[in-house]
Amino acid sequence: MAVVVEQPLEVVAADGYRLSARLFGPEDLQVARALLVVGPATGAPQRYYGRFARWCAEQGMAVLTFDYRGIAASRPAVLRGFPASFTAWAELDLAAVLELALALHPRVVMIGHSFGGQAWGMVPQVHRTAGLVAFGTGAGWMGYALVRASSPASVVDRARATAGSPAGLSPVPLAGHGGAASGRRLPGLATLVRFAPLLLR
Numbered sequence: 372m373a374v375v376v377e378q379p380l381e382v383v384a385a386d387g388y389r390l391s392a393r394l395f396g397p398e399d400l401q402v403a404r405a406l407l408v409v410g411p412a413t414g415a416p417q418r419y420y421g422r423f424a425r426w427c428a429e430q431g432m433a434v435l436t437f438d439y440r441g442i443a444a445s446r447p448a449v450l451r452g453f454p455a456s457f458t459a460w461a462e463l464d465l466a467a468v469l470e471l472a473l474a475l476h477p478r479v480v481m482i483g484h485s486f487g488g489q490a491w492g493m494v495p496q497v498h499r500t501a502g503l504v505a506f507g508t509g510a511g512w513m514g515y516a517l518v519r520a521s522s523p524a525s526v527v528d529r530a531r532a533t534a535g536s537p538a539g540l541s542p543v544p545l546a547g548h549g550g551a552a553s554g555r556r557l558p559g560l561a562t563l564v565r566f567a568p569l570l571l572r
Contacts, residue, residue: 373397375428382437382471384463391444392468393417394475395424396433403433405501406476410465410487411436412507413457416443420484433476437468461490469496483508 380392396403407427409420417436424434438445440463441455465487472479473496481491481503488508491497 372429373431375425377425380435380471382467384440384467386463388440388463389445390437390440390464390467391417392435392437392471393421393424394433394435395428397428397431400433400475402431403476404431405478405480406433406435406472407480407482408465408469408472408500409434409436410481410483410490411439411442412485412487414442415484418443435468435472435475437464439464457486457490458493460486461493465490466494466496469494469500473499480504485509 374397375395376398378394380394382390382392384390396406400406407424409417409424411417411420417438420436424436427434439455439460441447441450441453445464447453469479469481479500481487481500483489483491483503483505485507488503488505491500491503491505
C-alpha cells in the first residue's frame with residue numbers, strides 16, 4: 372500500500388476566483404499511475420469524496436478534489452447575490468482545476484459525479500484528458516428519460532449515445548440492477564471502488 376500525502380491547494384479560476392482543492396497521492400506525483408480529477412455533484416463538498424480519494428491514492432494513483440465556487444470551502448462569507456452558475460462551475464472552476472492537473476501529471480482521468488460528468492464536456496481541455504468515468508450522470512437530453520429504464524434495448528441505446536462523446540468515452544454501467552455497483556456500502560464511493568481498475572487500462 373502506497374504512502375499517501377494530502378496537500379491543500381488553492382486554484383485560481385480565469386476570472387480570479389479562488390477555489391479550495393486537495394491533492395492526494397505520493398510525494399513524487401510522477402510515480403502515480405494517473406491523476407484523477409473528481410468533478411463533484413451539484414452542491415457536494417469535496418470532503419464527500421475524501422475516502423474514495425485516499426483509497427485510490429493507496430492503489431498508486433493521485434487524486435485532485437475541489438469545491439465549486441459557492442460550495443463548502445470555496446464559499447464566500449455572504450452568499451446572497453453571489454453569481455454562481457452551472458456554466459461557471461464548468462467553464463471556470465473545473466477548467467482551472469483540469470489545467471492544474473494537466474500541468475502536474477501527463478495522464479489525467481476525469482471522475483464525474485452527476486453534474487461533474489456533464490461538466491467534462493463543457494471544458495476546453497476535454498481532448499487533453501485520458502477519458503471520463505461518469506456515475507449518476509444524465510445523458511443531457513430529455514428524450515432518453517422517456518424510455519423505459521427496464522428495457523434492455525434502452526440501456527444499450529443510452530450507452531451508445533454516451534459513447535459518441537468527443538474523446539471516445541467507453542461507457543461503464545455503474546448504476547446496476549442489483550449488481551456490485553448498486554450501492555453496497557464500501558469504503559469511499561461504493562459505485563466506483565470495484566471499477567477503479569478500468570481507469571488504468
